[in-house]
Amino acid sequence: MRALIVDDEKHVREGIKLLADWEGNEITEIYEASNGEDAIQMIQSLNPEIIFSDMKMPKVDGTQLLKWMDEHYTGGKTIVVTGYDDYHYMRKAMHYGSSDYLLKPIDPEMLNDTLIRVVKEWNEEEKERKNKRSKNRLINKMKPAYRDQKLTQIINNDPVDKSVWEEFRLTIAEAYTIGLLQVSNIAVEQFDGDKDLTIFTLLNIINEQLNKNSNGIAFQYVTSKGEIVLLLKKNKEESVFIIKEIHTNIQQLLGLTCTIALGIEVDSATQLNLSYQHAKSIIMNRNVLRNCQEKIITENDEKEIKTLMSYASSIKIAIQTGELHAFHSLIGQIQTDLINKQQLSFRQLLHLENEYQMISARWHKEFNLPFSLPTDVEEQIYPFIDKEDVFQLEAYKERKKREIALFLRRVKRQNTRTSKNVIHEIEKYVKANFHREIKLQEISEHFYISREYISRKFKQEYQINISEYLVSIRIKKAQELLKSSNLKVYDIANMIGYQDDKYFRKVFKKIVGVSPNEFREMKIDNLK
Structure with missing residues (x-):
C-alpha cells in the first residue's frame, strides 16, 4: 500500500512519517506533498490508498483537495490532520468523505489507532469492489471473448472457418480500414483500476455507433494487451468521419480523450493485417509530449530510435560517485539529446524505459541488490499519460530520480567501499x-x-x-x-x-x- 502526507509544514510531515506504524499496516511507500496542488498530481500518478491532509495550505487547500478527491478519486481513504479545532473544518472534511479528523499536535496512539481502522476499511471496501468486478466479468465475458478471439485470428491471418467471416459480415465490403485505440491508464482509473471493465465499456460505446449503419465492428485485440481494434468496412476517407464521431461520443459519455490511429485502406479482408500494422506503427510513433486537438492520426511520423546505452560510461561514473546530483545533469543531457522541439514518440519512450530497466537490473546485480524486471514495460509508462493522452515528462523524471536515490541509498548501505x-x-x-x-x-x-x-x-x-x-x-x-x-x-x-x-x-x-x-x-x- 501507498500513503501520501500533504502538509505545508515539513516538521509535521516528518512527525507523521516517524510516528505512524507503516510496516504493521503493510504500507511500503510513503510520499509527501507540501500543498494540495502537488498532492493532486501525485495522487493522479501514484494512486495512494491512504492520504493524510492538512486543511490550511497554500495554492490548493485541504477543503479543495477533499472536494477534488470526492469528484475524481474515490479509491483512497483520507485522514485530515490540522491544528484548527473548528467544527467548520470538521464538517467540510466529513462532507467530502474524510475517514477521520486528527488535531495537532498529533497523539501517536490516536494516529495509529486511526491508521489501523482506515486501512481495515480500505481493505474491506477493496474486497467488495473486487467481488463486484468479478461478478460483472463473469456475466459479460463469454460473448465478447468469442468475438475478440475470432476477429484477432482474422487480423493475424490465422486460418478461420468461412462461417466466421460470414458471421461478422466481412465478405461484403469494397474497402476496409483498421482503426487502433490504446486504452490509457487514465481510462482504467476511471473504472477503479478494472481494465477489463474499461475495455468492455469502450467497446459497447464504439459498437453501438458502428452497428447503426453496419459500418464495422470493434473488438479487443487479444494478441496485444490493452488494444481496441476498429474494423471498418469503409474506405479511409469515410473511416475518418466515422472515427471522429466515435471519438466525440467517448468524450461526451466518459470525459476521456483518446488517440485513434487509422491504417492504410485495403480492398480485401485478407489484407487486414497490413492495415493493422500500419495503424500500430502510427500510434507507436505519435508524439506524446504535445496536446494537439486532433486525436485522429492518419499519417506515420517514424523517426530514428536513440539508445540509452550510449550513456553507459556516464552512468557508471555517476554511480561510482554515489551522489544523486551527479545524475541531474546526466538526466538533463539525455532529455536534450532525445527530445527535439518537444518531439518524443511513444516508441522512443518505450525503448528508453526498457533500456532503463535493463541498466537498472545490471547495476542492482553488480551490487548484489534485489531487483525484478517488470513484466510489462508499457505499464511503467501509462501512469504518466494524462487524460488528454499527453505524457507528463517532469513527473516521469521525478519518479526516476526517486528510484535512483533509493538505489544509491541501498548501495551506500551495502557497499563496504565507502x-x-x-x-x-x-x-x-x-x-x-x-x-x-x-x-x-x-x-x-x-x-x-x-x-x-x-x-x-x-x-x-x-x-x-x-x-x-x-x-x-x-x-x-x-x-x-x-x-x-x-x-x-x-x-x-x-x-x-x-x-x-x-x-x-x-x-x-x-x-x-x-x-x-x-x-x-x-x-x-x-x-x-
Whole structure:
C-alpha cells in the first residue's frame, strides 16, 4: 500500500512519517506533498490508498483537495490532520468523505489507532469492489471473448472457418480500414483500476455507433494487451468521419480523450493485417509530449530510435560517485539529446524505459541488490499519460530520480567501499605515481569518479588539495635522496617528476625554507 502526507509544514510531515506504524499496516511507500496542488498530481500518478491532509495550505487547500478527491478519486481513504479545532473544518472534511479528523499536535496512539481502522476499511471496501468486478466479468465475458478471439485470428491471418467471416459480415465490403485505440491508464482509473471493465465499456460505446449503419465492428485485440481494434468496412476517407464521431461520443459519455490511429485502406479482408500494422506503427510513433486537438492520426511520423546505452560510461561514473546530483545533469543531457522541439514518440519512450530497466537490473546485480524486471514495460509508462493522452515528462523524471536515490541509498548501505576508502585508494595512487606528471583527469578516468567530486572529497579528508599533496610527497622524497645519496640536484629533480631543476629548486626552497644544496649541507653538518 501507498500513503501520501500533504502538509505545508515539513516538521509535521516528518512527525507523521516517524510516528505512524507503516510496516504493521503493510504500507511500503510513503510520499509527501507540501500543498494540495502537488498532492493532486501525485495522487493522479501514484494512486495512494491512504492520504493524510492538512486543511490550511497554500495554492490548493485541504477543503479543495477533499472536494477534488470526492469528484475524481474515490479509491483512497483520507485522514485530515490540522491544528484548527473548528467544527467548520470538521464538517467540510466529513462532507467530502474524510475517514477521520486528527488535531495537532498529533497523539501517536490516536494516529495509529486511526491508521489501523482506515486501512481495515480500505481493505474491506477493496474486497467488495473486487467481488463486484468479478461478478460483472463473469456475466459479460463469454460473448465478447468469442468475438475478440475470432476477429484477432482474422487480423493475424490465422486460418478461420468461412462461417466466421460470414458471421461478422466481412465478405461484403469494397474497402476496409483498421482503426487502433490504446486504452490509457487514465481510462482504467476511471473504472477503479478494472481494465477489463474499461475495455468492455469502450467497446459497447464504439459498437453501438458502428452497428447503426453496419459500418464495422470493434473488438479487443487479444494478441496485444490493452488494444481496441476498429474494423471498418469503409474506405479511409469515410473511416475518418466515422472515427471522429466515435471519438466525440467517448468524450461526451466518459470525459476521456483518446488517440485513434487509422491504417492504410485495403480492398480485401485478407489484407487486414497490413492495415493493422500500419495503424500500430502510427500510434507507436505519435508524439506524446504535445496536446494537439486532433486525436485522429492518419499519417506515420517514424523517426530514428536513440539508445540509452550510449550513456553507459556516464552512468557508471555517476554511480561510482554515489551522489544523486551527479545524475541531474546526466538526466538533463539525455532529455536534450532525445527530445527535439518537444518531439518524443511513444516508441522512443518505450525503448528508453526498457533500456532503463535493463541498466537498472545490471547495476542492482553488480551490487548484489534485489531487483525484478517488470513484466510489462508499457505499464511503467501509462501512469504518466494524462487524460488528454499527453505524457507528463517532469513527473516521469521525478519518479526516476526517486528510484535512483533509493538505489544509491541501498548501495551506500551495502557497499563496504565507502567514499572515504575510495579517497584513500586515490591517495595511494598519487603516492605510487609521484615521479611522473599526474593530472586530475587521469585519476577521474582511473577511478570512474568525477574530477569535482575527487577534489572536494580529497580536501575534506586530507585538508589539502591533490596538487599540493603531490608536491609534498615529491619534496619529502627529495629530502630523503639529498640525505642518503650523492646524486646531483638535477638528477633528483628528474627522479621525483620535475623536468626543470630550476623550478624544482624554487619549489623546494619555498616549502623547506632553504635550497636543496643548503639542506644537504645542513644534514651533513648535523652528522659531524
